[in-house]
Amino acid sequence: MKRMNTHATTLNRRTLLRGLGTAIALPLLDGMSPTRCLTAAAAPTNAAIPMRMAFLYVPNGMHMPDWKPSQEGSDYELPRTLKELAAHRADFNVMTGLALKGAEAQGDGGGDHARSVAAFLTGAHPKKTDGANIQNGVSVDQVAADAIGSATRFASLELGLENSAQAGTCDSGYSCAYSSNMSWRNATSPVAKEIDPAKVFDRLFGHGDGGAVREARATRHKYRKSVLDFALQEANQLKDQLGVLDRRKLDEYLYSVRSIEKRIVGTDKLDATEEGVPDYPRPAGVPREMQKHADLMLxxxxxxxxxxxxxxISFMFTNAGSNRGYPELEVREGHHELSHHGKSEEKQTKIATINRFYAQRFAYFLERLKQVPEGDGTLLDHSAIVYGSGISDGDRHNHDDLPILLAGRAGGRIQTGRHIVYPKKTPLCNLYLWMLQQAGAPSEAFGDSNGVIDRLS
Known part of the structure; x- marks a missing residue:
């Protein structure tokens, strides 16, 4: 039987390709398996593949008639918004009946948008204040990061498309810290998100202290070099240790890195580093078009x-209560304004258009994850990805029966392709508690959980 790998050396999972100011982590290769030599019929064991988790937040709730399926089980009909995810129907579950008690007013009056995102990953009820005495809870991503983050270069990543704020008034007496952050290290410390894809790229593939990284970046810009050009020698040496399939996998991965890098550089203007180059300042690297921005971050x-x-990873498409318009969708009114549709047919049509746009971006993310082979499956198969909002109907501002999707199979722990209906007001935190336990962060309770979510497998 033909052998896929012929070298006896086992690669370390933490192997990096290094160059000037560059450190490129590698995808999971067969050569990282304890059994280095594999036959064509063998595959690396899934037991060694870690479970990833990500949380993606969309603002202002959903147009629920276009979201919630009318049938339960695997034979449900996709509503209009979810039809954008039709190609991935077998890869996610629609979860109905989940609630976020911490986002309810509980005597505090207005501020549902601020509470919805502040509570989305914490399950806590944020203290109503626009001063420095903010009080919330620890978010599920940070609990997981504390438990398993030491195994990776970054304990967690907090990303989004709009800047975080740590002060100011944003929603009916609630601090902007609540509206613009969903990741909380502790009750008084929100974790600001990064919105610049160029800076995220530099974090992932830069190496050394700040000065060295800046110098290396300037050198790459001067000679129009890629991060890969500086790690090419190590990449070629590594290929000599790999079998045919691993070489192909490495080539595909490096091609993906270079392709993304080109798209990021394409959002920048050129520096006057050599004669004849236009003297334009380098902007932050954030694309003006939302779709390009979102796809680069994904x-x-x-x-x-x-x-x-x-x-x-946590990711906010926009901050809570966002009132941005979407002229690219021919929707010029603000999102928040439209969510208060008052049953206006025109406004409901436009809010549904925005909802479908976000669903399309989520579909793009799922497709990217499915394109990455891991073990006998894909990267998506070894992930648990939550997508949704802390508000259900944007006009009612209710926090029960939330629009929640759970994508991925978590390494075989989840049976996907279903619409699962839970008893009314089942805590969303029951799902988070399950995720923590499966990811290696065992907990007996989280937020307002009253048990562990069931019916996933």
Whole structure:
């Protein structure tokens, strides 16, 4: 039987390709298996593949008639918004009946948008204040990061498309810290998110102290070099240790890195580093078009998970209560304004258009994860990805029967392709408690959980 790998050396899972200011983590290769020589019929064991988790937040709730399936089980009909995910129907579950008690007013009056995102990953009820005395809870991603983060280069990544704020008033007397952050290290410390894909790329593939990284970046810009050009020698040496399939996998991965890097550089203007180059300042690297911005950030998330640079990611498409317009969708009114549709047919049509746009971006992310082979499956198969909002109907501002999807099979722990209906007001934190236990962060309770979610497997 033909052998796929012929060298006896086992690669370390933490192997990096290094060059000037560069450290490129590698995807999971067959050569990282304890059994280095594999036959064509063999595959690396899934037991050694870690479970990744990610949490993606969309603002202002959903147009629920276009979201919630009318049938339970595996034969449900996809509503209009979820039809954007039709190609991945077998890879996710729609979870109905989950609730976020911490986002309810509980006597505090207005501020549902701020509470919805502050409670989304914590399950806590944030203290109503716009001062420095903010009080919330620890978020599920940070609990996981504390437990399993030492196994990766980054304990967690906090990303988004709009800047975080740590002060100011954003929603009916609630601090902007609540509205713009969903990851909380402790009750008084929100974790600010990174919105610049170029900076995320530099974090993933840069190496050394800040000065060295800046110098290396300037050198790459001067000679129009890629991060890969500086690690090419080590990459070629590594290929000599790999079998045919691993070489192909490495080539595909490096091609993906270079492709994304080109797209990021394409958002920048050129520096005047040599004669004849236009003297334009280099901007932050954030694309003006939301779709390009979102897709680059989702690509960064894929690379971070693929290289096991982190196993925990949170991502906010926009901040809570966002009122941005979507002229690219021919929707010029603000999102928040439209969510208060008052049963206006025109406004409901436009809010549904925005919902479908976010679903399309999520479909893009799932497709990227499915393109990465791991073991006898894909990167998505070894992940648990939560997508949804802390508000159900944006007009009602209710926090029960939330729009929640759970994508991925968590290494075989989840049976996907179903619409699962839970008893009304089942805590969303019951799902988070299950995820913590499966990811290697055993906990007896989390947030307002009253048990561990069932019916996933």
């Amino acid at each position: 690509d960064m998330m894929t690379l971070a998970m693929q290289t096991d640079s982190t196993r925990v």
